[in-house]
Each structure stands twice: as structure tokens, then as C-alpha cells.
Amino acid sequence: xxxxxxxxxxxxxxxxxxxxxxxxxxxxxxxxxxxxxxxxxxxxxxxxxxxxxxxxxxxxxxxxxxxxxxxxxxxxxxxxxxxxxxxxxxxxxxxxxxxxxxxxxxxxxxxxxxxxxxxxxxxxxxxxxxxxxxxxxxxxxxxxxxxxxxxxxxxxxxxxxxxxxxxxxxxxxxxxxxxxxxxxxxxxxxxxxxxxxxxxxxxxxxxxxxxxxxxxxxxxxxxxxxxxxxxxxxxxxxxxxxxxxxxxxxxxxxxxxxxxxxxxxxxxxxxxxxxxxxxxxxxxxxxxxxxxxxxxxxxxxxxxxxxxxxxxxxxxxxxxxxxxxxxx
Numbered sequence: 001x002x003x004x005x006x007x008x009x010x011x012x013x014x015x016x017x018x019x020x021x022x023x024x025x026x027x028x029x030x031x032x033x034x035x036x037x038x039x040x041x042x043x044x045x046x047x048x049x050x051x052x053x054x055x056x057x058x059x060x061x062x063x064x065x066x067x068x069x070x071x072x073x074x075x076x077x078x079x080x081x082x083x084x085x086x087x088x089x090x091x092x093x094x095x096x097x098x099x100x101x102x103x104x105x106x107x108x109x110x111x112x113x114x115x116x117x118x119x120x121x122x123x124x125x126x127x128x129x130x131x132x133x134x135x136x137x138x139x140x141x142x143x144x145x146x147x148x149x150x151x152x153x154x155x156x157x158x159x160x161x162x163x164x165x166x167x168x169x170x171x172x173x174x175x176x177x178x179x180x181x182x183x184x185x186x187x188x189x190x191x192x193x194x195x196x197x198x199x200x201x202x203x204x205x206x207x208x209x210x211x212x213x214x215x216x217x218x219x220x221x222x223x224x225x226x227x228x229x230x231x232x233x234x235x236x237x238x239x240x241x242x243x244x245x246x247x248x249x250x251x252x253x254x255x256x257x258x259x260x261x262x263x264x265x266x267x268x269x270x271x272x273x274x275x276x277x278x279x280x281x282x283x284x285x286x287x288x289x290x291x292x293x294x295x296x297x298x299x300x301x302x303x304x305x306x307x308x309x310x311x312x313x314x315x316x317x318x319x320x321x322x323x324x325x326x327x328x
Contacts, residue, residue: 017067023060024072027053027079034086037250041216048246048283051270054083055280086248093267101295101317102195104173105129107302108286110136110206110242110274110309113164117306118145124305125149128313131172132193134204134240137307138166146170159187167241169204181229183207184222188241190229195318200294201233205241219244220251227258230289236318237261239289242309246284261289264314268299273310286312293319 030046030053037044057079064073107130111121122145125133133153135142139160146168150156153170157178160166165186169178174194181188183205193200205226210216223243230237239261245252247263256263265271265284272282286309290296295317302311 013067016063017069020060020063020067020069021072023056024064024076024079027057027060027083028075030056031079031082031086034248034250041210041213044216044249044251045210047249048285050083050086050246050248051272051283052281053079054087057083087270090247090265090270091267094262101319102198103131103297104195104200104316104318105131106238106240106288106314106316107133107311108240108242108288108314109133109302109311110286110307111138111142111305112307112309113137113139113142113162113166115306116141118142120305121307122146122148124302124311126152128302130313132202133170134202135168135170136166136204136206136242137164138168142166143168157189157191159189161187165206167204167206169202173200181225183225184218186222188226196320198318198320199235200318201235201237203230203237203239203241205239205243207242207244209244223251223255224258227255230259230261230291233291235291236294237291238294238316239287241287242285243287244285247287252287256289259289261291264288264290264296264299267296271299271301271312273301273312275308276304276310277308282310286310288312288314290316 033043033046037047057076061073061076061080107128139162143158143160149170153172155171155175158168167187167189169189169191171193176192176194178189178191181190189204191202193202207222208215208219210219226239230239270284272284273286274282296314297317298315300313302313304310
């Protein structure tokens, strides 16, 4: 009986150590993906899961140290430090602290075309009272469902589609002009909002998911188009939408660098948005980028309303002067 028990215990320990070693190697390789993601789209996909690599590293580190396998524990130890530093960077405040000015609350929400819980979303919008709402994955049914918001949002532009790439903007603020962009086969919207004498340029986008090499290439081309459009703006600019990438990806870093915009998430944490029903394995693929002197006062996720994405709610401080070159 004792021999059977001891044999089973040794076998269980061997299996646990084998899995711990696999987790150690996996977490170590995972933390390299943000820097080598340009090699292949599958490597780039790996860069989106930094918090998961941190969890893998912690589990393997604890197990390996407990079983006195300290040499092997070096790998998850390095991975744990790397993931910790990467996530901590999301909480580091940007160089400029939030300033004063007119308040602008923006809600960004991928509502999910097949989601029928329209009432919960309407209630959420009424509760949060955003000045501007960017909605993605809207179809004709969603456009009809949004009718109760018409009194509060007199300025509306919808481009409904049945293929998960419908998009729209609802605004309490006056909209001076709206135009369409063909973003490599899917629609995007440009709008110039009027806040007193200030003009705020808003670009609402939804890029393709990089589920294969072709889509990944088109997604990267879309991000390049977004950068090209926004870097020519000399006034206040905001990019909002589901970019199907995370801030750890080399594709996202290229977008920020080439567009000369700032990540509104910076200083407020990770705020993962997808998939909404798989916490703690969610990743942050919905984004808001902006150009100073606009500043971010608050950045947070909203509650689930039946979509596979959580909404983002961002509070901006918009300076009260008028730029002379502030349009697309």
C-alpha cells in the first residue's frame, strides 16, 4: 500500500515538474514575441498574451522552486520580471499630466452583430452619458435598436453591414462634417466635432482580425492607412475603435510611432476588453489614441452587455482654443 502510494506520488511529481518546465519555456519564449513579432504573423499573435505569460511564469516558478529545480526556475523568473515590467509600464503616467479644458466623454463599443441585448446597451449609454459613442459591428437591426438614443444624440452617422464590420458615430456635440474611408475593404468614418470654437477630429475604425496570414497583412495595411491619415492632422485628433491588436504588438507600436499619437490607455492600466466572458484571459484589443494638447482624465472599461467586447469609456480634457489647421 505504501509502495503504491509512494510510486503514485513520485509519478505525480514527475508529471507536475514536466508541466512546470513546459510552462517555464513557454513563458520565456512568450515574452520575446513583442520584439520578434515581425518575423511571422503567428509570432505576432503571441505578443498579445503578456498577462497570460506572467501567470504561466508565476506558476512554473513556484513549482520549480518548491521542487528545488532552481536552475530551471531562472527562465520563468526572467519571464516574470519581464511581464511585470511590461504591465507596470501601462500604469506609468505619460510625460504630461491631465490638463484642464472642456470635458469630452467618449464611449467605444464593439456591440457584436448577433447580440440582441439592445436594451442593456441603451441603458448603459444613458447611464454613462458619453458625449460621443463609436459603435462597431452594427447591422440594420442595431441601427433600429439605437433609435431611443436619437433625442440625446441628434448627430448620427451609421454604416450598417451584416459582416461584423458595420460602424457608426453618435454625438451630442455638433458635427461639422463626416466622411467615409475605405479601409482596405471595410468602412471607417471621419468626423469633425465642434466644441465651442474648438474642432476635434475623430476617426472611427475597425480593422480585420489577424486570423491568417492574408488577414494579418491587410490588418497591418489598415493600421498603416490610419497612421498616414492621422499624421497629416495638425489639430486635435482622436482614433477610436477595435484595432484587433494589443499595445504589446509591434504592429501597434508602429501605428503609434508613425501616427505621432498617444495611447489613451497609458497610465491607467491594461483594461482588457475581449473576450468579455473569458476573464482573466482577456486581452486589450479596443483602443483610443489621441494627440496632445488633448489630455486624458480617465480611462476605464464598462460592464458587459451581451457583446464579446467590453466597452471603453474615456474622459478627455479638450483645450478651449481653436487650431488653425485642425481638419482631416
